Amino acid sequence: MMPATTLSFLERYDELHGLGVPDWQAAKRMGITCSSLERQLERYGRPVSELLRDIAREEREHD
Incomplete structure (x- = not known):
């Protein structure tokens, strides 16, 4: 059995981005808000x- 590997934030993001996953969906899959993804x-x-910025702004306005 192979040991589990821990991917860094950038490795996970790059993998999802490389697969064509939109940023808002990448954030959801990573278990973070769009605001957090924007900051990272x-x-x-x-x-x-711009879409991620807009979604992140909406999140902040509704908190």
Whole structure:
């Protein structure tokens, strides 16, 4: 039996992004909010789509 591997945030995101999964769905699959995904992408210097920014803004307005 092979040991389970732990992927970093960027590895998980890159894998989902590479499969064509939209950012909002990637966030859901990763168990985080779109706001969290937006912050993480900014932290790592990755581009943030306008759609993700809009969804993240809506999340913050409803909290």
